Amino acid sequence: MVASGPEITALLSRYGDGDTAALSELMPLVYGELKKIASRQLRGMGGNGLNTTGLVNDLYIKIASQDPRAVNNRGHFYALAARAMRNLLVDHLRARSAAKRNDGEAPLPLDEELAGTPDLSAFWLNVDGALTELSEKDPRLVKLLECRVFGGYSFQETADVLEVSLRTVERDWMRAKAWLRTRLDRGET
Numbered sequence: 764m765v766a767s768g769p770e771i772t773a774l775l776s777r778y779g780d781g782d783t784a785a786l787s788e789l790m791p792l793v794y795g796e797l798k799k800i801a802s803r804q805l806r807g808m809g810g811n812g813l814n815t816t817g818l819v820n821d822l823y824i825k826i827a828s829q830d831p832r833a834v835n836n837r838g839h840f841y842a843l844a845a846r847a848m849r850n851l852l853v854d855h856l857r858a859r860s861a862a863k864r865n866d867g868e869a870p871l872p873l874d875e876e877l878a879g880t881p882d883l884s885a886f887w888l889n890v891d892g893a894l895t896e897l898s899e900k901d902p903r904l905v906k907l908l909e910c911r912v913f914g915g916y917s918f919q920e921t922a923d924v925l926e927v928s929l930r931t932v933e934r935d936w937m938r939a940k941a942w943l944r945t946r947l948d949r950g951e952t
Contacts, residue, residue: 771837778831786831790823797822797844803915804848813855821851838924842906845914853891856884893946897939904939907932 771792777785790797801815801822825847834840898905903925910916910924922932 768837775834775837775840779834781831783827783831786823786827793840794819796841800841800845800914801848804845804852804913813852818848818851822847825851838920842910842914842916842924846906846909849891849909849913853888856888860884860888889947890943893943896946897942903927904935904942907935908939908943911936 771789774785774789774792778789797819798815801818805813805815805818822844826844833843894905894908897908906925907921910921911918916924918932918936919929922929925932927935
């Protein structure tokens with residue numbers, strides 16, 4: 764189902780005004796874009812046993828349980844969705860890591876292609892810890908990283924969501940990458 768931008772905007776407006784039924788109408792229209800975001804995040808995090816459909820379904824449950832007034836527009840909605848997916852993935856990684864510690868042995872993958880795939884859980888948990896720390900210092904840089912890394916947004920799309928200039932996003936991107944690289948290299952997560 765292909766939806767027009769104004770149709771999505773109108774549903775987001777209704778949802779933001781408290782019409783929770785609008786979310787049920789909205790989700791089929793944005794489902795394809797949410798699956799793209801989920802696919803990018805899962806690919807970047809090594810999959811870790813999740814699939815895009817499951818992640819988008821979990822996202823729907825998470826969005827439905829939150830205050831609808833948090834959504835301002837389409838760009839903001841997708842940015843919030845990317846952040847929520849990141850949080851869902853990190854929660855999954857933490858649970859998986861805890862399960863491995865409790866079992867004493869990690870299960871072997873049945874798929875031979877996955878057998879050689881490194882477990883990126885520790886890396887992404889470190890990234891999440893770094894972003895949590897950065898959010899206390901500069902929340903805009905975290906939002907920028909969420910848009911660019913987790914949402915797959917272009918510089919211009921990120922600028923639109925953050926309501927800043929393209930030049931500001933480019934400058935902040937350099938700062939955010941440098942801070943994150945330094946933080947992860949020190950291993951202080």
